[in-house]
Amino acid sequence: MLRYNSLSDLELVELLRTGDQNAFAEIYERYFELLYLHAYNRLRDKDEAKDLVQELFSHLWSKRGTLEPKTNFSNYLYTWVRNRVLNAIAHKQVEEKYRAALPGWISGTEALTDHRVRERQLAAIIESEIRALPPKMREVFELSRKSNLSYKEIAEKLNLSEQSVRSHVKNALKVLRMRLGILLYLFFIFYK
Structure with a gap:
């Protein structure tokens, strides 16, 4: 029986590409908490951080067939989260700008x-x-x-x-x- 927790990230990605749900589950177990903490440290909003990381895993599963194994899969995951966090922060700044301008309107x-x-x-x-x-x-x-x-x-x-x-x-x-x-x-x- 295959022990997924002993496989490397690249091996898991290869299995994920074939639709292996256990490989997906292992990647999720391996990275969810770390990515959540990474997002939460920037956003300071538990629900938003959780949703953002859930979105990443939803994206991974839906794009599993086109994933190209990277030499450093964890960097790919962290970069994806970082980019979404930056987008969320920029969106909040725009909201604040509109909120601040609203009284004048x-x-x-x-x-x-x-x-x-x-x-x-x-x-x-x-x-x-x-x-x-x-x-x-x-x-x-x-x-x-x-x-x-x-x-x-x-x-x-x-x-x-x-x-x-x-x-x-x-x-x-x-x-x-x-x-x-x-x-x-x-x-x-x-x-x-």
Whole structure:
């Protein structure tokens, strides 16, 4: 019987490329905690760090057939996490910039009325993009964000695993970020 914990990273990657779930599990066991700590030390947010590392492993599994064994697989994993952390930090800085600018936008009655109109327009755009999500992803996302159910409650209600629920929410957010990113940018530029 093959002992996965005694295999090198390169051997595990080769097995992973063939769809070997045990090789994937060993890579996960070997690196999850280290990568989580690496992400958490930068982000200081447990859930965000955990989601980021889960996204990496989801990416690894979905791209397993095209993975090219690297001479230093751990560097590949750390680089992937570092890049996503830097993206998350940059995104937070943009959010803070908009949050800081918001009070200036809402000065006066006219600006407040205009803001409410834009808020409704933006809500309609966001709702439209949510309706465009695949049915199961949309259902999970709405239960999470609109009904404020926990991942565990959603999993029990829909007879899914918590990991599936987390993946649906994460993927929905990813799709919405991609679809809404440019729209929000243009919305704020043209409606200052």
